[in-house]
Amino acid sequence: MKFGATLGKWLDMPVGTTRWTWRKFWADTSLAYLFLLPSLAVIGLFSLYPVVKAFTLSLTNYFSPRVPAEFVGFQNYREILQDPLFWKSVKNTAIYVVGTVPITILLALGIAMLLNRKIHLRAFYRLAYFVPYVTTAVAISMVWAWIFHDQWGLLNYMLGWFGIPAQKWLLEPKWTMFTICVLAVWKGLGYTVVLFLAGLQNMDRELMNAARIDGANENQVFRHITWPMLSPTTFFITITAVINSFKVFTELFVMYGGRPGPLREGITIVFYIYEKAWDDHVMGYASAAAYILFFMVLAVTVFQFWYARKRVHYS
Amino acid sequence: MQENAVAGSPVWRSVKAVLTHVLLMFGAIIMILPLYWMVATSLKTYPETLAYPPKFIPSIPQFINYVDAWYSQTHFARYFYNSFYVTIVTMVTEVIMTIFASYAFARMKFLGKNILFGLFLSTMMIPGEVLLVPNFITITKLNWYNTYAAMIVPFTVSVFAIFLLRQHFLQIPFELQEAAYLDGAGHTRFLFQIMLPLSRPPIATIALLKFIGSWNAFLWPLLVTQSAELRTVPIGLMSLMQDEGLKYHIWMASATLAMIPVLVVFLAAQKQFLESVAKSGLKG
Numbered sequence: 001m002k003f004g005a006t007l008g009k010w011l012d013m014p015v016g017t018t019r020w021t022w023r024k025f026w027a028d029t030s031l032a033y034l035f036l037l038p039s040l041a042v043i044g045l046f047s048l049y050p051v052v053k054a055f056t057l058s059l060t061n062y063f064s065p066r067v068p069a070e071f072v073g074f075q076n077y078r079e080i081l082q083d084p085l086f087w088k089s090v091k092n093t094a095i096y097v098v099g100t101v102p103i104t105i106l107l108a109l110g111i112a113m114l115l116n117r118k119i120h121l122r123a124f125y126r127l128a129y130f131v132p133y134v135t136t137a138v139a140i141s142m143v144w145a146w147i148f149h150d151q152w153g154l155l156n157y158m159l160g161w162f163g164i165p166a167q168k169w170l171l172e173p174k175w176t177m178f179t180i181c182v183l184a185v186w187k188g189l190g191y192t193v194v195l196f197l198a199g200l201q202n203m204d205r206e207l208m209n210a211a212r213i214d215g216a217n218e219n220q221v222f223r224h225i226t227w228p229m230l231s232p233t234t235f236f237i238t239i240t241a242v243i244n245s246f247k248v249f250t251e252l253f254v255m256y257g258g259r260p261g262p263l264r265e266g267i268t269i270v271f272y273i274y275e276k277a278w279d280d281h282v283m284g285y286a287s288a289a290a291y292i293l294f295f296m297v298l299a300v301t302v303f304q305f306w307y308a309r310k311r312v313h314y315s
Numbered sequence: 316m317q318e319n320a321v322a323g324s325p326v327w328r329s330v331k332a333v334l335t336h337v338l339l340m341f342g343a344i345i346m347i348l349p350l351y352w353m354v355a356t357s358l359k360t361y362p363e364t365l366a367y368p369p370k371f372i373p374s375i376p377q378f379i380n381y382v383d384a385w386y387s388q389t390h391f392a393r394y395f396y397n398s399f400y401v402t403i404v405t406m407v408t409e410v411i412m413t414i415f416a417s418y419a420f421a422r423m424k425f426l427g428k429n430i431l432f433g434l435f436l437s438t439m440m441i442p443g444e445v446l447l448v449p450n451f452i453t454i455t456k457l458n459w460y461n462t463y464a465a466m467i468v469p470f471t472v473s474v475f476a477i478f479l480l481r482q483h484f485l486q487i488p489f490e491l492q493e494a495a496y497l498d499g500a501g502h503t504r505f506l507f508q509i510m511l512p513l514s515r516p517p518i519a520t521i522a523l524l525k526f527i528g529s530w531n532a533f534l535w536p537l538l539v540t541q542s543a544e545l546r547t548v549p550i551g552l553m554s555l556m557q558d559e560g561l562k563y564h565i566w567m568a569s570a571t572l573a574m575i576p577v578l579v580v581f582l583a584a585q586k587q588f589l590e591s592v593a594k595s596g597l598k599g
Binding site: 011013025028029031032033035036038039040042043045046047048049050051053054057065111114115117119120121123124125126127128129130131132134135136137138139140142143144146147149151152154157186189190191194195197198243246247249250253254257258270273274277278283286287290291293294297298301 | 332335336338339342343345346347348349350352353356364365367368369412413415416418419423424425426428431434435438440441442443444445446447448449450451452453455456468469471472474477502503527530531533534538548549550552553556557563566567569570571573574577578581585586589592593594
């Protein structure tokens with residue numbers, strides 16, 4: 001009875017729960033687990049178990065299911081941290097994060113603010129900006145490779161209108177991260193616009209109008225009302241955008257025909273993991289690199305939460 | 316009077332409106348241009364693709380390019396079949412599993428609920444790419460390498476979808492549940508007869524998200540399949556790019572073909588879809 005009372009309190013059951021409601025509770029518990037069983041099995045096998053498995057693998061020299069793996073401690077981690085190619089992949093990934101997230105957020109916020117009023121064609125604009133987001137990455141990377149073509153590409157032709165000389169976008173390593181960032185901003189912009197637009201439309205307009213009547217100009221309204229009120233949306237967008245940009249792979253892989261850019265100069269962390277695991281077949285080593293990626297993403301996310309603590313205002 | 320104080324004089328207002336449209340239209344053209352360029356190139360002749368300055372409108376649209384693209388790869392029909400098969404099975408399975416899981420989390424009291432829900436949510440923080448190697452090993456151990464199951468099963472659960480549908484289920488009045496209970500309906504009947512008919516929009520969104528994600532998937536299907544009989548459209552496209560050399564009109568026709576299913580599905584449901592995406596951000 002004592003146990004029942006404690007359990008009831010913990011489970012938020014009503015005071016004076018009878019034997020009959022307890023029976024219903026246990027019946028519900030079994031039914032709930034029946035409902036959850038398929039999802040739980042998939043999550044367990046393909047999301048939770050591999051987190052543990054990746055770590056144990058990263059401490060071995062595993063490379064094939066047929067060869068018994070040996071425990072090597074933190075050897076893989078030591079080797080990765082001394083590999084210049086790994087650091088190049090970290091640098092390129094960082095360039096990609098910095099080259100896509102802030103620009104996407106700024107452009108999207110601007111577009112969302114323009115769209116956040118009664119204007120004609122609003123549905124059309126929203127659709128036009130969003131369509132790239134649903135395009136097939138492989139197909140659209142082929143299209144961009146064609147646009148970036150140094151001889152017959154649309155980009156060089158259009159830059160010619162402004163007297164800008166043709167560049168070898170896909171052949172010179174200095175442009176590799178640039179081309180990937182352009183594609184990523186183009187593809188992801190509309191999604192961010194839609195999220196910002198929702199955030200803006202969800203705001204209380206009375207407050208802004210009151211401030212305007214009191215003589216505040218548009219800049220002041222934006223700085224002191226719109227921006228702080230939008231901060232939860234901005235925070236959500238930043239967190240998810242940063243996590244996603246750490247995973248950059250497919251666009252690079254397709255645009256450069258399966259190679260990490262010309263002279264391998266555009267390698268990213270996921271590309272590094274991919275090459276180690278599936279070209280070199282050092283899967284223990286690749287797991288260690290994956291774990292380093294995991295911790296980097298985690299550290300950046302924790303930092304963002306810490307940074308946002310005082311700057312995000314939930315009403 | 317008050318309107319003017321807020322929005323400025325009528326002249327300034329119309330100048331602003333025109334400027335807004337100019338900016339937005341310029342942006343929209345840039346967003347659409349790559350897709351337009353893809354379709355335009357796909358309808359050109361080979362010499363026309365190499366013309367300089369490039370032609371924005373093909374002189375005579377070469378619809379035959381699409382036939383050529385379809386037959387350039389002997390397996391293209393097979394790739395489409397595989398993509399549809401994997402996408403639809405993944406989508407249907409996911410929707411069914413999501414309905415049950417979301418209902419349990421939204422409407423049932425059970426032992427360990429908060430712990431389990433926390434566990435589910437925590438998986439959203441793990442970048443999927445980190446799990447590629449262990450999951451690949453699991454697939455080989457299950458003897459699923461080079462099977463449909465390898466491409467389908469790992470993607471039948473989306474915690475994001477469960478979260479989305481749970482939010483929706485939570486908004487349906489609890490009085491309905493009590494009334495149904497007094498009428499003798501248990502959880503299962505309540506779920507199917509009352510909750511589901513009230514939840515068509517979020518379920519459609521979840522299905523659409525999965526359709527797009529699954530159709531566009533590249534890295535995982537590439538890793539777990541080997542034979543051409545099992546490969547999906549994106550992977551077939553990739554190999555086309557490596558085979559075909561410089562025939563850009565055929566590439567672009569193939570790229571267009573590959574994208575038609577997602578674009579059609581998206582355009583058919585775009586209004587509903589954009590609203591749900593917008594809502595997902597507000598709750599985050």
